[in-house]
Amino acid sequence: MRILFLNSWLEETARGSGTAAGIAGLAQGLGALGHEVAWLRPRWPLPGLALRRLLYNAGLPFRFDPRAFDLIVGFDIDGFALPRASAPRRVVCLKGVAAEEMAFERGWPRLRLGLLARLEGRNARRARRVFVTSGHSRRAASDAYGLPAEKLSVVPEGIDLAPWDALCAVPRPSRGGPPVVLSVARQYPRKNTASLIDAMPRVRAQVPGARLRVVGGGPMLKGLGRRAAALGLGEAVSFLGEVPRDADVRREYFGADVFCLPSLQEGFGIVFLEAMAAGLPIVAARAGAAPEVAAEGEAALLVPPGDTGALADALVRLLRDAGLRARLGEGGRRRVRRYGWTEVARRFLEEADRE
Template structure:
């Protein structure tokens, strides 16, 4: 198979879609006759690309403008490569592939991932005329792919709301790397942070309202009554940090909350292994939604039980009562009860953590995800003609 991957988000940028795309392409490069990536140009991209086992063509544009200003690059690569399939990390670049298919006569099929936010975000929000035009354009371009691969049932539902029939959707949940995220002794970090004794509750994520960190803070006073030696460790950066720090102070729990700031991906497993439980009670704040939640898999791969909110794609990331627990969103009382139950039930925490690790090793890993998606790519390659109506 000749495969062209088109993405607005790619290394050296850091983020969920960047991880998703990079992990998949590394594995597809071992199977494909030829695989190539088209991505926006970024500082230090050249040195990063030189280390990759597959070619990357950089369009001279920033990520959000790749669907328009990157069009000549995409058409040129389609004409030269004549790919059997183009895989899109986001729907916005689909129009370029459809146009390239018509201009070049290339028979390529089009497969598009779906994550969540991109199906709700509208850059013209607040401008009714332009907003409706953008929504109409999105619905039109979503007719282009032969197959969609949403990362959760929730994201598949968003596609259905945009007019994509279920027959063109194949849900393939995200994965993680269980060799990188694995259980080990993190006591040296605990000692350096002054957390050698007591229980540790962990959140890893961008500090924005959607992550529900404020819900956890509101729940903590009740949890501390039962687990007085608890420390809540928050890893990540974002615009909500000042508000969250003030909230912790107002609730009288500031001494029990540690904001660790940015932590490099290479060091994240140590933080996960320091924790007794992981929590991220996200809420929906459209267009900002939790389409899946890879951090739950990362925690689980380290043998740490997770608690998340029953919203968005989180129920696909946490297998309730198997790898973690679910609570209603924006419900500090329910979260406090669940946290207290988990942190005071070592047998339950151990069982959930062991099952979460097993799930990561056997299913929720990038090797398994890449194989599932490869099967989708292979299935559309064998269709007689493009099935999408655009």
């Protein structure tokens, strides 16, 4: 099968974009199943993601012949300007639901997401089938864009397990240093990293020396640094910014004791897969798709969203209990096997064939 990916992101997976990693991983899985995947990317690296995506889509009708492909896959808004004649071959993958994400933003980011949501809804309504990554996102997309349930297919994100398995096969040396909590996220308000920083003084009062390492850039990063300083956390919190999503970020996971992402909204959460692949126990908020991915009691402890005290208590519980950390870490390692990219790609094709 000849498959065309419409992808205006122009993000290198090495820069840490979870969306870019998900798109590249799906292509990898489809290739492993023997299918040919072609990419149609922006011609020029224009500044500003929103402008780049709009200009890319405006030119799409003139850049390819839909009849040359068996399946055309657009991501989020990509494909909204294509003629209706392409619809029988076209599906849309929503990596997030912009209409839901905008509720957590203010100012220009909210306006930008509002525009993208309108185009995303148009794109989804015109496609033959719409893919979402979780049951939570299926409900959000159906409500926001008026999509019938039979048009929506849930196919999760995936992960290339090979490099993680290779690291897990090597016994971890005893670090002997202070316990480490790791958080990996693009720093937007909905990721709620502020709550994690607010929890750290309470964590450190009960687990002396506990440290937090925060991976990821984004508009909230500087403010989070000021917040940590105001709490007197000093060197107890390290902000690493963007870390390449390859061996460098894997080293961060394997150097930590607990993974924490207290998001208030999460369409899926590739970082949960990464934590499970590394054998790390997870602390997350019981919000969005987190309960679907990071199963409570199997791989994670979940807390009420926005409850800083409960978040601190869950972290303390894990940092103090090596047996619980090991049990949840092993549970995550077993659970993540279902998310290998070849299996995810197979499910994607099965759903794409549905009428």
